[in-house]
Amino acid sequence: MAIDYSQKIPNNVNLADDRTLQRALEQWQPNFIHWWDDVGPENSTNNEVYLRTATSVDPQGWAHFDYVKMRDYRWGIFLNPADPERKVDFGDHKGEKAWQDVPGEHRANLRRIIVTQGDTEPASVEQQRHLGLTAPSLYDLRNLFQVNVEEGRHLWAMVYLLQKYFGRDGREEAAALLERTSGDANNPRILGAFNEKTPDWLAFFMFTYFTDRDGKFQLAALAESAFDPLARTTKFMLTEEAHHMFVGESGVSRVLQRTAQVMNELKTDDPALVRAAGAIDLGTIQRYLNFHYSVTIDLFGADQSSNAATFYSSGLKGRYEEGKRADDHVLKGQTYKVLEVQNGQLVEKEVPMLNALNEVLRDDFIKDSVAGVGRWNKVLEKAGIATRLTVPHKAFNRKIGALAGIKLSPDGRVVSEEEWKLKEKEWLPSPDDFAFVASLMRPVLEPGKYAAWIAPPAMGINKNPVDFEYVRFG
Numbered sequence: 001m002a003i004d005y006s007q008k009i010p011n012n013v014n015l016a017d018d019r020t021l022q023r024a025l026e027q028w029q030p031n032f033i034h035w036w037d038d039v040g041p042e043n044s045t046n047n048e049v050y051l052r053t054a055t056s057v058d059p060q061g062w063a064h065f066d067y068v069k070m071r072d073y074r075w076g077i078f079l080n081p082a083d084p085e086r087k088v089d090f091g092d093h094k095g096e097k098a099w100q101d102v103p104g105e106h107r108a109n110l111r112r113i114i115v116t117q118g119d120t121e122p123a124s125v126e127q128q129r130h131l132g133l134t135a136p137s138l139y140d141l142r143n144l145f146q147v148n149v150e151e152g153r154h155l156w157a158m159v160y161l162l163q164k165y166f167g168r169d170g171r172e173e174a175a176a177l178l179e180r181t182s183g184d185a186n187n188p189r190i191l192g193a194f195n196e197k198t199p200d201w202l203a204f205f206m207f208t209y210f211t212d213r214d215g216k217f218q219l220a221a222l223a224e225s226a227f228d229p230l231a232r233t234t235k236f237m238l239t240e241e242a243h244h245m246f247v248g249e250s251g252v253s254r255v256l257q258r259t260a261q262v263m264n265e266l267k268t269d270d271p272a273l274v275r276a277a278g279a280i281d282l283g284t285i286q287r288y289l290n291f292h293y294s295v296t297i298d299l300f301g302a303d304q305s306s307n308a309a310t311f312y313s314s315g316l317k318g319r320y321e322e323g324k325r326a327d328d329h330v331l332k333g334q335t336y337k338v339l340e341v342q343n344g345q346l347v348e349k350e351v352p353m354l355n356a357l358n359e360v361l362r363d364d365f366i367k368d369s370v371a372g373v374g375r376w377n378k379v380l381e382k383a384g385i386a387t388r389l390t391v392p393h394k395a396f397n398r399k400i401g402a403l404a405g406i407k408l409s410p411d412g413r414v415v416s417e418e419e420w421k422l423k424e425k426e427w428l429p430s431p432d433d434f435a436f437v438a439s440l441m442r443p444v445l446e447p448g449k450y451a452a453w454i455a456p457p458a459m460g461i462n463k464n465p466v467d468f469e470y471v472r473f474g
């Protein structure tokens, strides 16, 4: 499964044998570069960035590191190897052979799933485009750019599926993926969280921790798909996603490490003093966490959804780690608990599990997220700081599903409109928090130097030292 880099579009799918597809992709390629130039990383054209590029999709040694100008990055089409014997693991087609083509009756739904996933990839690049101007170090700048080029490649992955399997509709959808823009009033990205701003590096680390993890769970569910090309392409995307979440988890850890150090030096937990010393107070970090967590769990969709049931039963989208579950993988007649508000109280109610599969995936995501927050708390514990970060209640600040619009405190109490108004700035980042964090955002671009609000990493990239020249400016 080596990748052929001698082609205009690097690939491991024998693109040269499919002239129609090759032409369609070669026509799309310059539009992608225009998009990258217009709304990709600002002021980055001449930078030489120490990036990893896939050389094969094998688990061993698929990465090659070198200095690359980002617009020359070899974006291409990489799929995990096919298993000709692969069977569908779940739903009404369980036990049948996986599909190598799109069945007519599932065409519209599959296209919608692929377009929705594809739309998030360029959206995050757009959301992050200005962050390169204020990177806290060359190491962080390089990590941002690595995430950006890989999200670009994820877009390529979805465009490949659209153009190969969906004919003219697919080509139109591929074009539209470069036309919508994050936050645009007239032509926004499809999903809410991908139209939010990523105003600063703390937001970026929270985004890559929480929102890229949404990506992990969505991709893992699609990696189960009966539509084998979708399963194979998302499996390879998952290997790239792991680095994005690492950037988020280690980024927040380093912010906490620095904050704890300042708190210990000053022997204080007064946020004003911590801020005056140039570190980010724990309250602000908690409020950023509350915001990114709640916006991200909305991405899983309505808690009850007939679409979710259809996607599962028809084999389009499985559950996270379908193969590790001990049930019948058909789920008819089974139930699951979702939340709703009755008489001003949150109550659980049992609903058919097939309709609750968005909630099942959301709950899997929550478990995974909480584990990392525990690791952040270890940083505080080790530094002798008593405060702990927590994830808010899953009904907090929701905009989608039965819980949308309900006013709830982060610890899960239904509150009045008045209390919400009074406490909102303790629970979610306020204009003052954003202004303070923005005031810290100054580029630090000397090798080995790190901004005062974040600790250096423990290790560099690809066994290089932390003072390595990860980005060279042209």
Ligand SMILES: [Fe+2]
Binding pocket: 121, 150, 151, 154, 215
């Ligand atoms: Fe992605």
Ligand SMILES: [Fe+2]
Binding pocket: 151, 212, 215, 241, 244
């Ligand atoms: Fe990602």
